Amino acid sequence: MEPPRETLQALYRAIFRIRRVQLRIESLYRLDEMKTPVHLCIGQEAVAVGVCAALRREDYISSTHRGHGHYLAKGGDLKSMIAELYCRETGCSKGRGGSMHLVDTSVGHIGSSSIVGGSIPIAVGLGLSIRMKGEDRVSVAFFGDGAADEGVLYESVNFAILKRLPVIFVYENNQFSVCSPVSSRQAGEIIFHRTPSDLMHSCVVNGNDAVEVYGEAETAVLRARGGAGPSFIECKTYRVREHAGAGSDSSGAYRTAGEIASWESRCPLVILRDRLRAERNADPRELDDMEKAVDSEIDEAFRFAQESPLPRGEDVHLHLFCE
C-alpha cells in the first residue's frame, strides 16, 4: 500500500538531506580540513531513512563506520556531526571520535563502531535493557554484508531469539567489503532467512526503495513492541562510491562503470521522485523549496564546524572514564 503523500515527502526530504550532506563532504574533502576517514553511504540512504521513519525518538540504534545516514535519519544533530568530521570540540564526540564514531544519545543513537560487526551485540544488549526495565522501546542494529561474514552476528541473533528481545537486525547489503564482493565471501543466501517465522521474522527488500524498507520496518517494529521478538531485514543496495574517502572508483578492476551506472539509475532519490510524481497533486515547486532549505541548513552546519574551536592538546586525557 502506498503511504500518504506527507510520508513520501518526508522520506524524500530525509534522503535528499543525507545525500546533499555527503556530496558536500565529498566536494570539500580534498581540502584536507576533514582529517578523518569518511565512508560515504551515497546510494544507500533509503535503508537508514526507511527504517528510522518507523522508529520513535527514544528507540535505540547502533551503527557502523558507514554511519552518516543512520545518524541523520535517526535525528542526530547535523551541526555536531559536521563538527565531528572537522574534529572540533563542538563535535558530537568532542573531536575524539571522527567520522566513524558518531553519537547522539538524545535521539537514541548510542554510538557507531568501526569494528565490522562490533555494534550488533550492543544493540542486542540495549534490547535486553529495554526488557529488564520494562520500557516501550525497540533497538535496531544496522550492519553491512562485511558484518554478515562475522561470527558475532550469529551469536547476537541467537541471543535475541532466545530471549525474544525487541531487536531489529537491519542487514544493509551493499555487496562489497572494501573491494571484495559478497559472492567471494559468502557461500550463499544468509542463513537467517531460514529461521522459523515464529522465532524471528525475516525478509529481503529492495534497499533502494525507502517505501519498501519503511513498510517492512513498521512490521518489525510492531512485532518487537508487541513482545514477539526480533526481526531480520535484508536490504539489498549498492555502494556507489569507493570504500573510504571521497570519489568514485569505477576505474577499479573489481567492478565495472556500467554496473555502477545501472545502480545509480535505480538510486533511492530517483525511485522516490518517480513515486511522488505519480501523485495526482504533485507540485514540482514544493520539492525545489524543500531542497533549497536543506542546502542552507547544510551551509550553516559547515560554517559552524569550520568556525568551531579545536580540542586543546592538554585536554587529551579527558573522557577516558565517565564520572
Add this chain to the structure above:
Amino acid sequence: MQPSGRQEESRQRDGRYEPWLKIAPEFNEPAHYTGESPSGRRLSYAEAIREALVQAMEIDSSVFVMGQGVDDPSGMFGATLNLQKRFGKERVFDTPLAENGLMGVAVGAAVGGMRPVYFHNRPDFLLLAMDQLVNHASKWSYMFGGAVSVPLVVWACIGRGWGSAAQHSQALQGLFIHVPGLKLVMPGTCFDAKGLMLSAIADNNPVLIIEHRYNFRYKGIVPEQPYRIPFGRGVVRKPGKDVTLVAISYMVSEALKAADELTKCGIDAEVIDLRTLRPLDKEIILASVGKTGRLVVADSGWKTGGVTAEIAALAAEQGFSGLKAPVRRVASLDLPTPAGYTLEDAFYPGAKEIVAAAREIFSWRGSVPEGA
C-alpha cells in the same frame, strides 16, 4: 562452598579424584587482614563475593548477573550460589557459549542503563571476547567524548593447578593492564573481594576483576554491612624497612610467607598489596621504595611485557634516586602453563622465589640490611 577439613581428608583417603581436592582449604587465615579489630564475622572468599552481589542487587535493581554457569549447582566457585533462586531467572541467567557476542550484549545493557556483572569461568575465555572488551567497552566513553558510559563488571578466575594446563589457567592481567579505559582489579583477601566487587559494580565504567582460584581457600573477616574499597589505593600488609615486596592477588600471600622467611635472615621486608592494577597506586610503591631502597615485584602472570615489567619500569623512571640495588622480578615463566604437577612446580613462582630474589638484591655489591 568450601569442603570441610574432614571431608577433604576422607576424600584423600578414598583416593577419589575430585576437581577441587588440590585446593585445600586453609583454616588459618593468612596474616592478611590488617583491620583495626582482629575479631569479627568470618566468611569464605566465595561467600564474601556472593554477599557483595546480593547486597548490590538489593541496593540497585539495575544490577544483574550473567555468565556461563552462574546458575550451576557449584555456583561459580560458590560466588553465585543460589543467587538465581533469590533474584529470579531474569536477573541471574546462564548464557550461551558466545563470549564475544555476550560481552557485547553486556556492553549494550550497560549503555542502556543496567549494571551487568558478567562472570567468566576463566580469563582464557576472555580472549574470545577481546573485541567487545578492548575495542568497545574500554573505548566507548573516550571515543564519544564522554557521552555514553558503560557500567560493566567482568569477572574471571585464574584456574591455577589441578593440571589445568595451557588454556585453563592463564594469568592474563599483563594483557589487560595495557588497555586504557579498562579498570583492572585483583583482590587478595576476603575483605577486599567483597569491598572491591561493590566498588566495581558501583563504578560507571568497565571494570575487570581477575580472581585467583587459590584465594578461594581463604576465610577472613568480612563486615556485614556493604562497603566499598576505593580503586587505586594499595595497602601495606606488613610494614618493613629493608626491602619492598610488591604483589597482587594470590601472590600477596606468597609475599607474606616470603617476608616471614626473610625475617629469619635478618631482612625486614615490607609487603604491599596493590589491590588494583588500573588505576595503579604509584605513590604507595614509590614511598616504600624510597624508604627501603630495594624492590621485588611478584606476579602470577608472565614476565615479559607484564605487570612486573610495568612496576619495575615505574621504579626505574620515578623511583631511581631511592634505589640502592637493581629491581628484581618474580613472575611465571614465559611459557604456556604445563599440565603435569612437577612441571607446574617449576613454572609457578612463589615464596621461595621471592625470598631468593630479595636475597639476591642483598648480595648485590655487598648491599646489607641496616642492623644486620
